Amino acid sequence: MAVIIIAVGAVFADHQNKVVSDQAVRADVLAKVNLIRAKLEGNINGNLQLVQGLVATVVTEPYMGQQRFASLASNLFGRGSQLKNIAGAPDLVISLMYPMDGNEKAIGLDYRNDERQRVAALRARDERELVLAGPVDLRQGGQGFVGRIPVFVRSAGNTERFWGIISAVVDVQRLYEASGLLDDGLGIDIALIGKDALGPGGEQFFGNERVAKSNPVTADVLLPSGSWRIAAIPKNGWPSTPDNAWFLRAIMAVAGALVVIPFLVTGRLIGERQRNYAELSRLSRRLELALEASAIGVWEHDLGTNELTWDDRVNEIYGKPTGERRGYLDWAGAIHPDDLAGAHADFDSAMAGGGPYLSEYRIIRPDGEIRHVRSKAIIYRVANDTPKMIGAEWDVTADVLLNKDLVRAKQLSESKNAELESAKARIEHIALHDSLTGLPNRRYLDQVLEDYAANARRAGGYAALLHIDLDRFKHINDTLGHAAGDAMLVHASTVLRSKVDGEGFVARIGGDEFIVLCVVHDDIEQLALLADRVISQMREPVYYQGHRCRFGVSVGIAVDNGKDVEAKHLLVNADIALYRAKSRGRNRYEFFTEAMQSEIVDTKRIADEILGGLERNEFIPFYQPQFDAKTLEIVGVEALARWRHPEKGILAPDVFLRIAEELNVVSIIDRNILEQSLLDLEGWSAANLHIPRVSVNVSARRLQDEELIKSLRKLNIKKGTVAFELVESIFLDENDDFVTWNLEQIKDLGIDVEIDDFGTGYASIVSLLKLQPRRLKIDR
Structure with missing residues (x-):
């Protein structure tokens, strides 16, 4: 029975030893995995957080160019960043890039046509949130993790539109190195699963495939748009047996033998004695093993004789040889001078109070190595003997160094957090202010406008908004360069600040x-x-590098009356007033009125109806006969454009021509009238109605059309059957070489050129000889 019990106990102890060993190994692997997971999450999120500030700037400046984009993006490439490049893709086509060197091949990439990146890009647009993809093979070479951030901007009418995507490429190798995945001394094999942040269900993209099949320790790396699964096993796989398995089994076998053999040989009494002895030996051995495993040494101090007794482990801690007698001076002499007073104070306090004794100090070993030691003891007395202090002492150097490393890591983390907060504040300031003038920008204005109006009402007044536009600024910019233009903008901002009191708000909203x-x-x-x-x-005048620059301003003014106008509409109303000021000669101001609003609405309605009328072919020719003054025979007709309005009937050009010119569709109307006139001319000929020729009006934009001659050739116009009428006041003194070339080509096609309203302009004899018109129509 005793044999069975010992065998069962040995099997159970061996199993428990293996379970404890496996748990310790897995716990060690998990600790390393958690450290790497934290680094991965910190590096990925840190890199993408930097890019979010750039996205905020793009929202306020959706039409920024490469130079502006590169200037903003360069601030994000600092120490600790694994960013490889940042790309801007308006309408999903990459046109902005930083850095440009080495990434030229990516310019012009259309995400919709790239099989590898289209899904992630469209997913970012449709889900309106950041999507992390990768690792992907980059067109410009190498691999990277690509964070795609959709950008939506405000357009007219306060609606959102999709601007495009900002893509941040995180360098794969630099991310792995910064996160410790490539550390040779890591001691574990790692696999990363979940390509494109798809989590455990995704593909493995790092490490050996055997890791995921070997019962690994796993943890999830949380990402902005999903997660990765990190799996790890020890370098040489999981140990099949604990390191101390055979040693423990040998001990159990010896203990069993000590119990069983005496019991069989000497009988019950001797066996009982042997069992007691074996138990004592086992307990002693366990204590010895426990002390050895924990590296704890035991010492005894005779307080009467000051004699110290150290076991082998205490001697090992102090670097002393074993087997020698020790005294109080041996202990005190080994303590670091800076810690000696504190150790004495702890000892004296224990003596005064009768224990217990607890102290921690540094010792200097004979080889010069400094170790941190912790000591704990109690005082006991034996009858007729001097009091003694017995205690344990162990080396805590590793714990102290670990604690210092943790403190340094905490300080480093706090420092990085402070840097991130500072960078965030700088990015927010950049996002809300114009970099040239230092004034608030459009985004800042949108944030304060509603509150500004409300505060004005509480103060007993109203919010007023002045929309100011510089006149002749483009001329200065084009003739003297952008630097001169920038100087004018800075001067204008200075003037506005000086003219507005401290309670006013000045912003530059663009251009x-x-x-x-x-x-x-x-x-x-x-x-x-x-x-x-x-x-x-x-x-x-403003002087710039010896040049005397002059420009003016047009001002549109709108006032929030607190009843009918919302604060957000002030900008719209002021813009309408500014348009009126510019149309009335510039260098003036206009107040917004309801009449302006009605005029704008009417113009918008007519513009929409004109565009719809073009789609429905509502613009038709009306013909005015032309007679020979002598014979009174019809020598031709003039095609006059009329609008066959579905509700208002036939409308003359004075109703729609000005708005059509603003819409840039006069050329389309001219072309439609010409094509319909040619069809009518053919129809009259088929009906035996002889009309020799037809005259049509041609606008200035039509003469500047590069496709004009090509479209005329397609119409197969018979020579002498068509004439183009040009208004003298617009075209006769035109010095545009391209217009002149178009007119020559028109004549070569057999189309006559006539001057309409002759006498209203200032045509010179030279220009008439140069044009050589077929006919002149004298103005009344």
């Missing part, structure tokens, strides 16, 4: 446009005075 927000009370005339001061100051 040469500025906004001034201020509070007015009952006297609206103060706005007119302010506009006059701004216009007057802006007229003053």
Whole structure:
């Protein structure tokens, strides 16, 4: 029975030893995995967080160019970043890139046509959130993890539209190195699963495939748009048996023998004695093993004689040879001078209070190595003997160093967090301010406009908005360069700041446009005075590199009356007033009125109807006969454009021509009238109605059309049957070489050129000889 019990106990102990060993190994692997997981998450999220600031800037500047984009993106490539490049893809086509060197091949890439990247790009657009893909093979070479951030911007009418995608490429190798995956001393094999952040269901993209099949320790790496599964096993696989298995089995076998053999040989009494002895030996051995495994040494101090007794492990800790007698001076002499006073104080305190004793100090070994030691003891007394102190001492150097490393890691993390907060603040400032003038930008204006209007009402007044546009700015920019234009913008911002009191708000919303927000009370005339001061100051010449630059401003003014107009509509109303000021000669200001709004609505309605009328072929020719003055015979007809409006009937050009010119569709109307006139001419000929020729009007834009001659050739116009009428005041003194070439080609096609309304312009004899018109129509 004793044999069976010992055998069962040995099997159970061996099994428990293996379970404990396996748990310890897996716990060690899990600790390393968690460290790598934290680094991966920190590096990925840190890189993408930097790019979010750039996205905020793109929202406010959707039409930024490469230079502006590169200037902003370069600030994100600093120490600790694994970013390889950042690309901007308006309408899903890459046109912005930083850095450009080495990435030229990516310019022009259309995500919709790239099989490898289309799914992730469209997913980012459709889900309106960041999508992390990869690793992917990059067109410009190498591999990277690509974070694609969809960008939506505000368009007219306060609606959102999809601008495109900002793609940040994180270098694969640099990310792996920074996260510790390539550390030779890692001690574990790692696999990463979940390509394109698809989690455990995705493909494995790092490490050996055997890792995932070997019962690995796993953890999830949380990403902005999904996760990866990290799996790990020890370098040489999981140990089949614990390191101390055979040693433990040998001990159990010896113990069993000590119990069983005496029991069989000497009988019950001797066996009982042997069992007691074996138990004592086992307990002693366990204590010895426990002390050895924990590297704890035991010492005894005779307080009467000051004699110390150290076991082998204490001697090993202090670097002393074994078998020698020790005294108090041996202990005190080994303590670091800076810690000696504290160790003495702890000892004296224990003696005064009768124990217990607890102290931690540094010792200097004979070889010069410094170790951190912790000691704990109690005082006991034996009858007729001096009091003694017995205690344990162990080396805590590794724990102290680990604690210092943790403190340094915490300080480093706090430092990085402070840097991130500082970078975030800088990015927010950049996103809300114009880099050239330092004024708030359109995004900042949108944020403060509603609150500004509400605060103005609470103060007993109204919010007023002045929309200011620089006149002749483009001329200065084109003739003296962008640097001169920038100087004019800075001057304009300085003038506006000086003319607006401390309670006003000045912003640059793009190009040469500025906004001034201020509070007015009952006297609206103060706005007119302010506009006059701004216009007057802006007229003053500005000197730039020896050039005397002059420009003016047009001002549109809108006031929030607190009843009918929402604050967000102030910009729209001021823009309408600005348009009116420009149309009335510039260098002036206009207040927004309801009449302006009605005019804009009517113009918009007519413009929509014109575009619809072109689609439905509502613009038709009306013919005016031309007679020979002597014979009174019909020598031709003039095609006059009319609009066959579905509701208002036939409309003359004075109703639609001005708006059609603004829409840039006059050329389309001219072309439609010409084509219909040719069809009618053929129809009259088939009906035996002889009309020799037809005259049609041609606009200035039509003469500047590069496709004009090609389209005329397709019509197969018979020579002498068509004439183009040109208005003298527009074309006769035109010095455009391309227009002149078009007119020559028109004559070569057999199309006559006539001058309409002759006498209203200032045509010279030279220009008439150069044009050589077929006919002149004298103005009444």
